[in-house]
Amino acid sequence: MSSRPLCFSHSVIIDVLRAIVSRPISSNTTTVRCCSAKSYRHSNSRHQALFWQQQQQQQQLSWTNPHCITPSLGRRLYASRALSVPVMEEEVPEEEEDRWRDLESLIEQEPMNKDHSCTLNDTTATSASSLSSTTSSKGKLRRELYDGRIIDIPGYKLIKPKRGPRTVQDFNRSIKEAVMDHRMNKALSYVRKMESQELRPDAVSYTLIINGFSKLSDMKRAHKWYHRMKRNGIEPDVYTYTGLIDGYMRIADVANSENTFRTMMIKGIRPTLVTYNVLMHHSVRQLDVSTAVRFWSRLVDAGLQPDAYTFAIMMHGLGDEGRVDQAWRLYEEMKKENVDVNHVVATTLMGIHVKHHDNSYAIELFRKFFNESGGGKRLAPTSYTRNVMLNAVVANAKLSTIHEYYEQFLQELDKDKDNKPSRSLLFSGASVYTYTTFMRAFLRRDALPMVSQVYQDMRVRHVKPTMVTYAILMLTHAYIPDPDSCVRILNELKHAGFKPNVVLYTIVMRAWAKAGRWDEMKQTYADMKAANIEPSKSTMSVLQWGSEHNRFE
């Protein structure tokens, strides 16, 4: 791989990408967004030329380094109104970290149990109590959520009375484990312990913490620990900066992304391929493919070679814009470049077809990449792959079939408990994604009690719900319609310190609208605006739908 020619083939790819991006959408793929953007480009070509000229001048003024993030990115990201843009604030006092503990207590409360119209049946209740008794007796067996799976740790007692981490490496390993479980307080306690001992935390320790907060989009704390790191005389490295850039891009805070990038360059730290992949990833998620293409040429300019992730990110972006055939074209380019087709690329292709409801082809792709050894090597599916596959399988299935799959899933979990390796291609342990997929599948077939059932099963196994899980629960209540329960869940989330996004508010509004309670719907909308959350397209359609019905009554 190292022997292949450098710049020539790369510049060919850039040309291909540029051609792909600027080419009109082929007739068999329909995406309103792309078409309108295209016509915009045509009708404004003179404006655009002027715009670019200004960009060039601005770039020379404010950016001295050729690898800087383009200034236009910020403006466009703000305009994309994908997310609200928080302002950087002062450092927060330590006590505020309680919100994670609050979440734990929220989970203990099992909020869906009490006044929920879809009641829990007896079998679950018994299995719930028996399982929680296993967990609470911390004697011989401990169940833990690890890497998205529930695992049993036998001989817990023998391992546990350890003296704790002794070296910096030990500590860092523990910190990493805690961060992976999203137990930030635990991770922080390790760092504080280190700081109070002679083992000073090193760059890895602080970076783990900073990246942990970045992943949770908690940039206030990420920034705070970045300061603490510097105050303690530890120099941030490229991992630290990449993590910060990732976090800022997650919350659409381009100004701070750019600042971080610039700081890194000033310190003479070169961005790596991962840094660019992160930027490209957020570009295709929140902006468009052509912005990502610009980063692609930046990374080539910097002498880096795109890898399978780079291609996968770009293919994903093309797929999202409805350019499925062009994603495949890029895939062909990638093979020509001898870049190894890995599981990420294969899964991305599957995901593209699932997204476009071409589920049978997605399943065929799974066979091709992950199940057939003929020709090339057989890839190993990850839990992500399995989830995409499950979504494809479940998409067109009858309700009874979904019940069967769910039973299978629960049986697999029991097998896991006995340490038998699971051979299922669809499930991978008790992942929140698997549960959520089933919840959505049951919701779509109006099997509301099953939505609740799956949620309970998930809780019983101590799998933490995500925002999406809550969104589906709220959707279920909106469907009934039981707007009060929607509001209750929303408030619980707020109380746990989470900031509900536009999707959650819109679901509550739908619930009010469906119940015919227009005033409350408008009030929810006002609350959302007050929380500085920009309405989305579907928010507006709910509003409009509500006002039309209101008028006719």
Place this chain on the structure above:
DNA sequence: CTCAACGCTT
């Protein structure tokens, strides 16, 4: 191989 990138919601 003690640190970084991917999936689920209207």
